[in-house]
Amino acid sequence: MRADSSLTNWTFSKTEPIRSSPRWAPDIHRVCCCNPFCVGGIIMAFQVYRNKNSRGRLTLALGWAIIGAGMHPHLKLAPAIGLTPGAELIAVLSRDQGRADAFAETHGAKAGYSKMDDLLADSRIDAVFVASPNSAHVGHTVQAAKAGKHVLSEKPMATSVDDALAMVQTCKANGVKLGLGFELRFHPAHLLAKDLVSLGKLGRIRLLQGHWGRGERGEPEHLPRSGLRGWWEDPEAMGGGSVIMGLGVHVFDLVRFVMGQEITEVTAMTDTQPLEHIASMSLRLDDGTIANVSCGRMLPDTLNNFTVYGTDGRFTGTATVWEARMGDVEVVSETVNQTESWDYDYLANFVAELTDFQAALKEDREPAATGIDGLRSTEVNSAVIQSAKTGRAVKIEHRAVK
Numbered sequence: 001m002r003a004d005s006s007l008t009n010w011t012f013s014k015t016e017p018i019r020s021s022p023r024w025a026p027d028i029h030r031v032c033c034c035n036p037f038c039v040g041g042i043i044m045a046f047q048v049y050r051n052k053n054s055r056g057r058l059t060l061a062l063g064w065a066i067i068g069a070g071m072h073p074h075l076k077l078a079p080a081i082g083l084t085p086g087a088e089l090i091a092v093l094s095r096d097q098g099r100a101d102a103f104a105e106t107h108g109a110k111a112g113y114s115k116m117d118d119l120l121a122d123s124r125i126d127a128v129f130v131a132s133p134n135s136a137h138v139g140h141t142v143q144a145a146k147a148g149k150h151v152l153s154e155k156p157m158a159t160s161v162d163d164a165l166a167m168v169q170t171c172k173a174n175g176v177k178l179g180l181g182f183e184l185r186f187h188p189a190h191l192l193a194k195d196l197v198s199l200g201k202l203g204r205i206r207l208l209q210g211h212w213g214r215g216e217r218g219e220p221e222h223l224p225r226s227g228l229r230g231w232w233e234d235p236e237a238m239g240g241g242s243v244i245m246g247l248g249v250h251v252f253d254l255v256r257f258v259m260g261q262e263i264t265e266v267t268a269m270t271d272t273q274p275l276e277h278i279a280s281m282s283l284r285l286d287d288g289t290i291a292n293v294s295c296g297r298m299l300p301d302t303l304n305n306f307t308v309y310g311t312d313g314r315f316t317g318t319a320t321v322w323e324a325r326m327g328d329v330e331v332v333s334e335t336v337n338q339t340e341s342w343d344y345d346y347l348a349n350f351v352a353e354l355t356d357f358q359a360a361l362k363e364d365r366e367p368a369a370t371g372i373d374g375l376r377s378t379e380v381n382s383a384v385i386q387s388a389k390t391g392r393a394v395k396i397e398h399r400a401v402k
């Protein structure tokens with residue numbers, strides 16, 4: 001992966017470049033580098049707001065708990081909470097008290113818990129970031145919502161459409177926010193793609209292509225995960241899909257996000273069943289536009305591109321389809337011609353995701369990726385897995401939320 005680029009921003013614009021919308025992707029460096037003794041720093045440090053929780057207490061920061069003490073919380077979520085203005089990591093949940101305590105100590109959390117009920121009884125916690133194994137998301141979310149905690153759930157939201165629906169309905173019934181961890185929505189490249197599409201700068205969109213792969217050279221076979229990570233090899237815990245649930249789901253959501261449309265029909269082909277290493281999908285959107293999505297492992301030198309082809313031009317994000325904020329963008333069209341590059345920033349998309357969720361609580365609005373987005377992406381996952389099994393196209397019937 002390239003971490004830097006020789007491309008210069010706005011190298012050959014024919015017209016004013018389109019800046020990606022800042023609405024969901026605040027520049028965290030601009031926020032964080034504020035001198036704490038300047039007026040803005042003092043205001044930010046002492047900004048007191050009433051959290052929208054059942055207790056309505058006043059706090060200086062939003063109290064987070066991470067449900068799960070695995071690799072994703074360790075490498076990304078806890079450090080990102082540490083970098084997010086107005087966020088405080090209060091607690092973590094592990095099935096084992098020793099692991100919970102060790103995680104809490106490593107990341108400066110106030111407490112480690114091994115029982116969900118004990119964690120939920122901690123009044124310092126306003127929101128939970130659910131990052132447990134896929135099949136556990138529903139139980140953790142339902143419990144947290146019933147305890148009046150807001151929920152940001154990792155993808156895949158759930159391992160079945162019924163579970164995803166239960167998550168949405170329980171959060172709604174208990175008056176808590178539900179957001180989804182689709183960090184690709186916060187890469188400025190993808191915000192730019194969304195703006196170009198909605199402003200009609202690429203003309204009528206004819207085709208989208210998105211790919212998320214990973215791998216290292218010299219890795220001829222999948223090395224199964226074991227121990228605490230063994231659940232990744234268990235079809236039930238995973239929800240019947242492997243790279244589809246791990247990587248493809250991000251790209252399905254990206255297609256929906258950029259196009260502002262639902263996916264109505266899918267066909268899929270995978271290398272193996274039930275836990276595939278390579279998956280290739282065709283998606284049809286509301287207006288008939290087609291998207292090709294592929295994902296897989298054992299793909300060293302993978303490009304991780306996202307391309308939108310329209311009748312008047314093309315958008316390409318190179319290496320933007322990744323957890324870290326990185327990569328390049330090229331736009332060629334009748335009216336907009338520009339390039340842009342991002343230096344590698346491992347946590348920027350996650351910090352933006354947390355910042356947006358906190359703003360959603362403060363402003364009492366929906367987060368950038370909602371529970372409904374999670375439900376729709378779960379419908380796509382489920383249809384894709386069914387199509388790969390049967391070899392047939394599957395139409396998606398969207399579930400209504402009561």
Ligand SMILES: NC(=O)c1ccc[n+]([C@@H]2O[C@H](COP(=O)([O-])OP(=O)(O)OC[C@H]3O[C@@H](n4cnc5c(N)ncnc54)[C@H](OP(=O)(O)O)[C@@H]3O)[C@@H](O)[C@H]2O)c1
Pocket residue numbers: 068069070071072073093094095096099100130131132133134136154155156181182183228229230231237245246323
């Ligand atoms: N948004 C993204 O880009 C992104 C990236 C990576 C992962 N994720 C998502 O984040 C979630 C966690 O991923 P991870 O990489 O952190 O997983 P992980 O490293 O495998 O950790 C999961 C933890 O869950 C516990 N666990 C293991 N087996 C379990 C079981 N059968 N039942 C209940 N708990 C079990 C273990 O901790 P204890 O035994 O200590 O409880 C384990 O450390 C997944 O849903 C994944 O899809 C999202």
